[in-house]
Every structure is written in structure tokens, then in C-alpha cells.
Amino acid sequence: MEDHEAAEWQEWDAFIASHLRYEDTSENFALLAQFFAEHGLDFNRAALHLAYVTLGDNLELTPFATPLAAPNIEQPESKTPIPEPIPEPRRARIAWRNGKLIEVTNARSL
16 A cells, blocks of 8 residues: 555545544445545545535435433422412611611702
């Protein structure tokens, strides 16, 4: 095996490792080869990625996994009624001056 072929195999292996959805089939490889021939590209990772992105709809790709459905867990009914929350009482405004409590009232005109 020549150095050129070994380098191409390394490029191919790197492409396969970085594009996990790509199916290594003869049809996919034929589409890539046709793309390379039409565009006069060298066989390297960048060109393989370009072909992969461009031909994405035409290539056979591993489908994405469907998310697992969350199990439907029914909550047991509570036997005790849940009381409504008690509103917090409004606090009166207080202030201190020279250590003595002063009355805080609404603003008034002078």
C-alpha cells in the first residue's frame, strides 16, 4: 500500500469517526464519488464533509434516536384537604429616631 493510499484511508477513517450518522454503504460511497468527480475535489476530510453536507438529503443516514417517553406516574390522591395559603398580614410601617419609636404617617403638605 502506498503512502498516498494510506493517507486516504486515514482521511476516510477520520470522516467516518466524525460523522456518526453516515452509513458506509456502496450507494453512499457512489454518491460521494460522483460528487468528487463532478466538482474535481481531492479526497480529504474537508471535501468529504462538504460532500456529506451537500448530499445530506440523498445519503442513507442512521436516523436519530427517538426520545424515551417519560413513564406516566399517577400521584396518589391526598386524603387530607390542602388548606388555602394564609395571606401575610400587612405590617405597619415603623421608624426609630434617637432610640425612640416614631409614628410613620402618609405624606402631608407643609
